[in-house]
Structure formats: structure tokens, C-alpha cells
Amino acid sequence: SYVLTQPPSVSVAPGQTARITCGGNNIGSKSVHWYQQKPGQAPVLVVYDDSDRPSGIPERFSGSNSGYTATLTISRVEAGDEADYYCQVWDSSSDHRKFGGGTKLTVL
Amino acid sequence: QVQLVESGGGVVQPGRSLRLSCAASGFTFSSYGMHWVRQAPGKGLEWVALIWYDGKKKYYADSVKGRFTISRDNSKNTLFLQMNSLRIEDTAMYYCARDSPRGSYFDYWGQGILVTVSS
Numbered sequence: 001s002y003v004l005t006q007p008p009s010v011s012v013a014p015g016q017t018a019r020i021t022c023g024g025n026n027i028g029s030k031s032v033h034w035y036q037q038k039p040g041q042a043p044v045l046v047v048y049d050d051s052d053r054p055s056g057i058p059e060r061f062s063g064s065n066s067g068y069t070a071t072l073t074i075s076r077v078e079a080g081d082e083a084d085y086y087c088q089v090w091d092s093s094s095d096h097r098k099f100g101g102g103t104k105l106t107v108l
Numbered sequence: 109q110v111q112l113v114e115s116g117g118g119v120v121q122p123g124r125s126l127r128l129s130c131a132a133s134g135f136t137f138s139s140y141g142m143h144w145v146r147q148a149p150g151k152g153l154e155w156v157a158l159i160w161y162d163g164k165k166k167y168y169a170d171s172v173k174g175r176f177t178i179s180r181d182n183s184k185n186t187l188f189l190q191m192n193s194l195r196i197e198d199t200a201m202y203y204c205a206r207d208s209p210r211g212s213y214f215d216y217w218g219q220g221i222l223v224t225v226s227s
Contacts, residue, residue, distance in 0.1 A: 031212055031213075033212065033213035033214075035153070035214075037153075041219075042203055042217040042218065042219050042220055043153065043203075043214075043217055044217070045213065045214065045215055048208070048212075048213050048215075049212070049213075054215070084152075086152065086153050088153075088213060088214075090211070090212040090213070094167065095158060095165075095167045096155060096158075096167060096169065097143070097145075097155040097158070097213075097214075098155065099152060099153045099154065099155060100152075101152050102152040102153070
């Protein structure tokens with residue numbers, strides 16, 4: 001079973017850059033997707049296919065994926081970015097979807 | 109606009125059954141795969157099940173295989189999750205989510221419905 005590993009928490013000051021990692025075996029060969037979930041709300045897709053943004057998502061959100069680590073980068077962090085972030089991949093061999101354990105982003 | 113609205117949640121005793129529904133609107137329901145994803149209180153997201161756009165193939169997480177059944181009615185734009193032999197660990201918020209056009213990620217989510225399994 002494919003395992004995705006995220007740090008439980010990341011903290012950053014407003015205006016700085018937050019980087020949230022997602023580790024997996026040869027994850028660079030897969031497409032990685034990222035979701036933002038604020039308390040009491042459903043998840044929202046913020047990055048898909050490693051680095052693409054859905055319409056309406058600010059350019060401050062970007063992604064990269066290579067080797068054994070995918071990264072969600074949030075530039076010029078704002079208080080409103082405080083949320084849980086989850087990475088996700090598609091296991092094509094089983095057609096199952098896998099989530100990382102989630103990372104809580106705290107804006108100091 | 110795409111809307112997904114779940115219903116059918118509630119409190120149920122261990123070993124009993126419950127059926128969730130997800131009413132879809134704002135898109136051609138019969139053209140998209142659909143998923144159920146759940147989130148236990150204070151925990152992360154867990155994928156539960158997938159059904160293809162035409163209902164011909166279904167996939168389940170190991171944690172629910174043999175107990176849960178995903179189905180759909182394309183004539184009524186509705187997705188279902190039949191949950192049997194419920195366990196305390198099935199307590200969670202259940203979300204329905206639309207599969208992306210190329211079938212890799214979830215592009216739209218419902219607001220979720222709470223299922224509590226408790227004696």
C-alpha cells in the first residue's frame with residue numbers, strides 16, 4: 001500500500017513563505033494534488049497535477065514534485081491561509097486514491 | 109454551478125445499517141466518476157469508495173470492503189453509499205466528491221454529512 005508522509009505542523013509568519021512537504025516512494029513519477037481544509041468546512045482543491053491551480057486559487061499557491069518529495073509552497077502567507085493541507089495521489093494499479101496524513105499550517 | 113448535497117446521516121448502533129445519498133446538480137452527472145471520502149473526528153481524510161461514471165466498476169478501501177456498497181442512479185443524479193455492519197470506527201463526516209475529468213483528483217466536494225456509530 002502506497003504511503004504519503006506529511007509533517008504534522010508547519011508554522012510561518014505573515015508575509016513569509018510556507019513549504020509543506022509530502023513524501024512517498026518515487027512520488028515524482030505520480031501526479032500529486034493538494035487540498036486546503038479550514039475548520040468546519042469541506043476540503044478545497046488548491047493544486048492539481050503537481051503544479052496547476054484551479055480557477056480562483058491565488059497565484060501565491062504553487063506546487064512541485066520530484067524524486068521522493070512533493071511540495072506545496074504558499075508565498076506571502078496570509079492569516080486566511082491557516083488551515084489543514086492534504087496531499088493526494090492516484091494509485092493507478094488499484095484505482096484507489098491515497099491521502100497524506102495532513103499538515104496544520106499555523107500563521108504566527 | 110456544481111453542487112453536491114449529502115443526506116441520510118445520523119446516529120446508529122454498532123452492527124446496524126445506514127444509507128447515505130448525494131444529490132448532484134450543475135453538471136452532467138452521468139459523465140463523471142464519483143467518490144465517498146470520510147474524516148473521523150479530529151483525523152485526516154480517508155478515501156472510501158469510487159464508482160465509475162456508468163456504474164460498471166466500483167472500488168473500495170480495505171477498511172470498508174465487504175461492508176459498504178457504492179451505487180448511483182444516473183436518471184436521478186444521485187450517488188449512494190449503503191453502509192452495513194457499522195463499527196464505532198466508522199464514525200466520521202462523509203463527503204461525496206466528483207472525480208476529475210481525467211480521473212485522478214477530486215475537483216468538487218459536498219459539505220459532508222455526519223455519521224455517528226454509538227451504542
